[in-house]
Amino acid sequence: MTDITYFGEGSTKVGESEDVLDTTFRTMGTAYGFDLVEVGYASYKEFKSTWQRLGKQVTFEISDYLGGARPEVLGDFAQALYERIEKRAPACVYSPRLKAYLESDDFVRRNQATYLKRSRNLTKSSRGGHFDLKETYGRLVDSGIVSPSSNVSLNWTRSANRMRVGYCSVLMRVVAISSLLDNEKVPDFVHEYVLYHELLHLEDGLSDGHRHHPPEFKAREKQYPKWRESEDWLRKLAAHKVDLS
Numbered sequence: 265m266t267d268i269t270y271f272g273e274g275s276t277k278v279g280e281s282e283d284v285l286d287t288t289f290r291t292m293g294t295a296y297g298f299d300l301v302e303v304g305y306a307s308y309k310e311f312k313s314t315w316q317r318l319g320k321q322v323t324f325e326i327s328d329y330l331g332g333a334r335p336e337v338l339g340d341f342a343q344a345l346y347e348r349i350e351k352r353a354p355a356c357v358y359s360p361r362l363k364a365y366l367e368s369d370d371f372v373r374r375n376q377a378t379y380l381k382r383s384r385n386l387t388k389s390s391r392g393g394h395f396d397l398k399e400t401y402g403r404l405v406d407s408g409i410v411s412p413s414s415n416v417s418l419n420w421t422r423s424a425n426r427m428r429v430g431y432c433s434v435l436m437r438v439v440a441i442s443s444l445l446d447n448e449k450v451p452d453f454v455h456e457y458v459l460y461h462e463l464l465h466l467e468d469g470l471s472d473g474h475r476h477h478p479p480e481f482k483a484r485e486k487q488y489p490k491w492r493e494s495e496d497w498l499r500k501l502a503a504h505k506v507d508l509s
């Protein structure tokens with residue numbers, strides 16, 4: 265998936281969207297006892313928002329990935345932030361409505377291309393020098409251990425990362441595999457296994473911590489037919505015990 269431009273029908277224009285953001289955060293800020301609220305969108309690569317609080321003043325920089333969100337969804341996000349600022353919640357707690365939007369196809373269609381553009385270490389192509397991740401993905405789906413999905417973006421990394429051979433953004437439905445594995449001296453099941461691992465994270469969605477590998481996750485990993493061989497290969501690669509030149 266490259267260069268997707270999405271103009272959803274009835275999508276909010278930028279100016280309009282800034283106004284909605286402003287109104288939403290100011291109105292809620294008043295309810296939380298703030299008398300000066302400043303807010304704007306920021307183009308962070310990751311879905312990240314920041315704030316600075318000084319007494320009864322607060323300034324927000326909100327991830328522009330929320331630019332297309334409906335006012336009530338923005339309201340839920342504002343509330344999650346104010347609750348966090350007031351330390352009424354230990355972490356940002358998202359409402360079911362906000363979570364549903366972040367997990368929707370609409371959110372991915374609006375933001376995935378921008379996220380890829382901001383991800384400088386990705387080739388933005390499934391095709392490597394030796395392996396095509398689209399074909400690998402197809403094999404995993406055909407074998408039945410992965411359920412098909414229409415909005416996953418498959419990429420190789422530009423730098424050949426050795427310690428972190430796979431990466432995913434569950435939110436953006438983006439998977440990246442280290443180009444270290446795109447080598448004829450590395451059997452094809454190795455990158456297939458890493459892709460399988462990342463796709464498991466995508467299947468778990470936002471509810472499951474991205475970086476966590478609980479016992480159930482480990483058990484699912486082992487469903488990969490060449491699990492042990494793959495793990496052995498990854499260990500050898502990490503220890504520089506394979507000549508890839």
Ligand SMILES: [Zn+2]
Pocket residue numbers: 461465474475476477
């Ligand atoms: Zn993982």
